[in-house]
Amino acid sequence: MQSKNLPVAGILGGGQLGRMLLQAAANYPVITHVLENDESAPAAHLCHRFTKGDIRNFDDVYAFGKGLDAITIEIENVNIEALEKLESEGVKVYPRPSVLRTIKSKILQKEYYSKYDIPSAPYHITNNAAEVTALKDFLPAVHKSAEGGYDGRGVEILKTEKDIENAFDGPSILEKMIPVHKEIAQIVAINDKGDTALYPPVEMVFDPYLNLLDYQVCPAEIETKTLWKVEAIALSVVRNFKSPGIYAVELLIDKDGNVLVNETAPRVHNSGHHTIEAHYSSQFDMLWRIILGYPLGNTAAIIPSIMVNILGAEGHSGDVVYQGLEDVMKIDNAFVHLYGKSQTKPGRKMGHVTVLSKEKQDMLHKANKIKRILLPTAQGH
């Protein structure tokens, strides 16, 4: 039924990143497959072939990937061994499994930055709570569990000695707390030939409780010399991986203008959602260009933008109803993306809205309004 002349690409995971990847895929001649456990996941219905399965399970990933031309991920928590076997059998994997190995462990990731002289916060490796106690003079610090951290899980802030009771009792990184001036994300594309393209960096504002992105501004307001540092550091992170793909390098800028890498995601990322409408080639378009062997796209902004995450309202769990949606849809130059998740719960990423404008105050005003009025709530609550 499907033509043999179209390339076949698989995606591990069927969440909102997969959904937006598949929206972009439909601009190109490519057959798309998705592996995902949840048949009603945001991306499950947008592919040529959906396979129900566990992206963390060797057999599921290997069976899914065998015979594909290319495979990519929309979440890091996948079975790396299966991807290594697929890679050895000629399937192109974006990013390469070696990158996933490095990034999946916060310890290996920190060691990677050190190895390539990439600035990041001073740290110690700890293997149990006792080792953290021994390092009490190193506080205030951020304790990060080596594996499994995601969206605020696996991270504890240890300000003083008494916070050590919250420390992880397993392999972790104890990272010096940096007085953060700005948080920046730099998205970098790199193709099979090693050509790179950098998006303008964005500035991020986080929700202090959920540690989820609250809103982000593009372009970031940083000095030119800081921009150069950001770009040089992000390029160094990406080039040393020796793997094509899309990378979101998260960086911290301190009060003195020092730039430190916080962490890297080797995939399309929340911090690049605004590129769908605001940039010539979106991060999703760019990944298809890389996978399909097309030239890299134009990363320039058509117009400045702010992106707001739409998170499930506090105290609401169940069938979602979007309070305030009609009012938000009336806002000119606001692009609403709801991910089609049927169930909301507090803090769940239910969608995002991108606002375009040449006037920063106009954008900020609209973004704050959207944040305030668009609430995923539970039906009959």
Place this chain on the structure above:
Amino acid sequence: MQSKNLPVAGILGGGQLGRMLLQAAANYPVITHVLENDESAPAAHLCHRFTKGDIRNFDDVYAFGKGLDAITIEIENVNIEALEKLESEGVKVYPRPSVLRTIKSKILQKEYYSKYDIPSAPYHITNNAAEVTALKDFLPAVHKSAEGGYDGRGVEILKTEKDIENAFDGPSILEKMIPVHKEIAQIVAINDKGDTALYPPVEMVFDPYLNLLDYQVCPAEIETKTLWKVEAIALSVVRNFKSPGIYAVELLIDKDGNVLVNETAPRVHNSGHHTIEAHYSSQFDMLWRIILGYPLGNTAAIIPSIMVNILGAEGHSGDVVYQGLEDVMKIDNAFVHLYGKSQTKPGRKMGHVTVLSKEKQDMLHKANKIKRILLPTAQGH
């Protein structure tokens, strides 16, 4: 598996218009179903539920539409009786079946324009070749078969008496040939409440042989008073249908600045493809706003654009290979849409490319280059 709280909308037809509708649908919480005979059609894989069936068959359309919240079309040639029954049973149909009845017959369509004093070219109804012969003094004229015309089929140009041998020997419209200065398309959105929104009109350039759109420029270069006429006429066409939906009104402007309606498509349309990247709310986004009961979107252009159709190369039929794709993908600010059709044939719509620029000459230069170098050819040809 699917949540009961999400609306369910069906699309009749699975071509490229359906494909782009479904790309836009994924920004919103809506369950999508597609009815289409060809399981490998461009839109077949982008919906929650695909049903193989004939959109012209009563039983297929009725069974598909029963129980849906809403249904729309991506081609006019559908079973109208089934849509009428569905409408009577409470399914919202965009556009209403009464509109499809009027538009499907070129005779009823012309009579509709006359009834509402909408300017269009003078015409006669002919029922056989003899009636055309009797009207030889009315030439030069365009002879249009009442039903079944599409993409250049069902239309004959009768310049002189000897061309009458090409006339249709059945119900047709013989329309006075107008010395055309410009061809314009005006897309209009109208929602359930009767609110309307007009996109800036576009100017179209046709391939004289295939009668397929060659490229189009947005905004059209027309005088302000002509723009007002275009808008007023298009609004009159749409409002008198008394049906929500998206409409593409094709108009002719003669040398004296008179504006005449050529024909109307009651659906998303080739002449609105540029709105995906160049306008705040695309025609596809707009139709979902109408179907889902959201406020109408902003029709303004972010930036001027040219859209080029990519047609199957002459003399090539078979598994498609896109000659020149790599070179086109290198062009900044060119957005490539290939529809994923596995087979090319001469003149088949295989994709389109939208070029954005503030400089018209830059756009024209790029559009001509794209037209020249991007060729869908047959593999091994």
